[in-house]
Amino acid sequence: MSYHKGAPSRAFGLKAFKAFPEVFPLCAIMGVAIVGVSTWCLYALGKTDVVINRRKLEPWNRVDVNTPQKILTFNQKYYEDPEITALKEEIAQAYKPK
Structure with a gap:
């Protein structure tokens, strides 16, 4: 009906x-x-601050300093800072699983 x-x-x-x-x-x-x-x-x-798989290294530790992360940059030069690289290695050694 x-x-x-x-x-x-x-x-x-x-x-x-x-x-x-x-x-x-x-x-x-x-x-x-x-x-x-x-x-x-x-x-x-696809952003670097989103973690899907927690077993992998954190995405913010995998960011390459020499590649631009912004969509648009003007007159900016990317170079590897030796102090930051040394600090990253020191932190990685401190938190290495035993």
Whole structure:
């Protein structure tokens, strides 16, 4: 027994876009939002401060000093600082599993 009297319901498809053109902007906005959120999630997983596998070395200890981490830099030179390298080695030796 159907409680809805009127036109039978149709599956959503191209015919629905022709019958109800006001639905198209809603679908377009939702599509762009879903693609944007998916892209941002993939970008966030690639950042160096996100840890997925805890058994590996922390990502912030694997950052190479000689490669730029910013998207855009102007007149910035990357070089390895010997003090920071020595400090990293000293910390690694101190926390080495025994």
